[in-house]
Amino acid sequence: MPYAELDDKELVKLAREGREPAYRELLSRYQRPVFSLVYRMVRDRATAEDLAQETFVRVFNSIDTYDPAYKFSSWIFKIGNNLAIDHLRKRKLDTLSIEGSPHATTADQQESSRITVEAGGENPEQYVVHRELGSHIERAIGDLRPEYRTAITLRHVEGYSYEEIAEVMELPLGTVKTYIHRARSELKERLGHLVE
Amino acid sequence: MKAATEHLSDTLLQDYAEGVVSGAELAAVEAHLVGCTGCRSGVAGWRALLANLGELPRLAPSAAFADQVMARVKIRTPLAVRVLAWVRSLFPFPATPRTWALATAAAMVPVAIVGGAAYWVFSYPGVTPGNVLTFLVWRAGDAVGGFVAQTTTALLESRFVLPAYTILEALARSPGAAVATVSTFSALTALALWVLYRNVFTARSVDGRHAAHLFAF
Numbered sequence: 001m002p003y004a005e006l007d008d009k010e011l012v013k014l015a016r017e018g019r020e021p022a023y024r025e026l027l028s029r030y031q032r033p034v035f036s037l038v039y040r041m042v043r044d045r046a047t048a049e050d051l052a053q054e055t056f057v058r059v060f061n062s063i064d065t066y067d068p069a070y071k072f073s074s075w076i077f078k079i080g081n082n083l084a085i086d087h088l089r090k091r092k093l094d095t096l097s098i099e100g101s102p103h104a105t106t107a108d109q110q111e112s113s114r115i116t117v118e119a120g121g122e123n124p125e126q127y128v129v130h131r132e133l134g135s136h137i138e139r140a141i142g143d144l145r146p147e148y149r150t151a152i153t154l155r156h157v158e159g160y161s162y163e164e165i166a167e168v169m170e171l172p173l174g175t176v177k178t179y180i181h182r183a184r185s186e187l188k189e190r191l192g193h194l195v196e
Numbered sequence: 197m198k199a200a201t202e203h204l205s206d207t208l209l210q211d212y213a214e215g216v217v218s219g220a221e222l223a224a225v226e227a228h229l230v231g232c233t234g235c236r237s238g239v240a241g242w243r244a245l246l247a248n249l250g251e252l253p254r255l256a257p258s259a260a261f262a263d264q265v266m267a268r269v270k271i272r273t274p275l276a277v278r279v280l281a282w283v284r285s286l287f288p289f290p291a292t293p294r295t296w297a298l299a300t301a302a303a304m305v306p307v308a309i310v311g312g313a314a315y316w317v318f319s320y321p322g323v324t325p326g327n328v329l330t331f332l333v334w335r336a337g338d339a340v341g342g343f344v345a346q347t348t349t350a351l352l353e354s355r356f357v358l359p360a361y362t363i364l365e366a367l368a369r370s371p372g373a374a375v376a377t378v379s380t381f382s383a384l385t386a387l388a389l390w391v392l393y394r395n396v397f398t399a400r401s402v403d404g405r406h407a408a409h410l411f412a413f
Contacts, residue, residue: 015271016274017273017274017277018271018272018273018274018277018278020266020271023266023269023271024262024266027262027265027266028262031256031257031261031262031265032254032255032256032257033254035255035256035257035261036253036254036255039255040255048257049257049258049261052257052261053261053264053265053268056265056269057265057268057269060265060269060271061269061270134251134252134253137248137249137252138252141252152249153252156246156249156250156252157252157253157254181206181207181210184210184242184245184246184249185206185210187245187249188241188242188245191245191248192241192245
């Protein structure tokens with residue numbers, strides 16, 4: 001069966017019938033989006049892996065409770081975001097670095113905790129320039145309030161509409177718009193000299 | 197809309213740069229921008245930021261991520277699906293029209309043999325379905341009766357009967373000992389079932405699977 005051609009709701013139906021390839025296809029579709037969201041929230045690779053794993057385990061082990069009236073992606077983002085928020089409430093972490101964990105004390109730890117990005121078809125020079133600018137942007141996003149981080153990531157990395165973000169964050173539409181406007185204003189203030 | 201001398205709000209400039217302004221508001225913003233260098237510069241700044249945000253990458257978890265997740269997922273197969281899979285595993289289901297034709301032909305052989313035998317038996321005068329049924333019931337009753345008699349004899353002649361009878365007699369004379377024995381036996385049975393359940397359904401092997409899959413249909 002060509003699982004890659006099925007939409008999320010069809011995959012959920014097959015997963016409920018106990019088909020492991022359906023679970024694997026959902027994982028393949030959402031592991032990067034969910035990990036990206038959670039990583040940008042908690043700013044630590046190992047913690048982000050744990051929380052992203054927990055997100056999938058919770059979603060898959062309660063797949064029978066999924067309501068097809070909602071988007072599957074919204075459901076999984078909601079659970080991932082809630083887990084990240086809960087984690088942040090318990091523990092505050094410091095600076096984000098796409099170059100590796102801020103807790104790394106050796107070069108090996110730094111290398112092993114580095115983040116891999118999706119290949120964008122850039123040449124090496126473009127990649128170096130983008131990576132430097134990207135690091136500044138990631139750091140600036142990391143300094144935002146957690147709820148701003150979620151909103152900005154969903155809007156600009158996942159391309160979610162304001163309404164979908166409101167659904168994931170369980171907030172009124174107006175609040176989400178305010179969050180995004182304020183977050184972008186803070187980013188522009190910090191990055192204006194770099195991006196213009 | 198603001199007068200040409202008054203700048204547009206940052207929120208409106210963001211929305212315009214993002215392309216989410218429409219209708220009369222869009223026309224008014226565009227009219228304002230024609231005569232306002234400051235707001236045009238503001239829009240350019242927002243567009244640059246939005247373009248950079250749009251290039252933020254999706255980050256990849258470790259290569260083992262998917263397997264680690266799947267090792268913790270409990271995949272529950274519905275009973276109907278498991279029964280169907282079990283039936284399918286018992287019989288090699290035909291997959292092509294040719295194998296279906298062969299399977300049908302193979303299924304027809306015993307039907308033809310039984311049908312031919314029935315025709316041959318009932319072609320004799322005096323042999324009716326009622327007579328045959330009576331004969332079969334009589335033979336089956338004979339077989340069951342013989343089995344029961346043999347089993348009873350074997351039990352009575354068994355060397356375990358006398359000790360068992362002695363134990364039961366002793367227990368009957370002492371109700372306390374009887375209750376203690378039954379309670380101990382029940383507790384041990386419950387413990388054994390619990391250990392079996394833990395091993396089969398909750399303990400995981402190194403590949404992360406429950407032993408229960410060995411018993412799945």
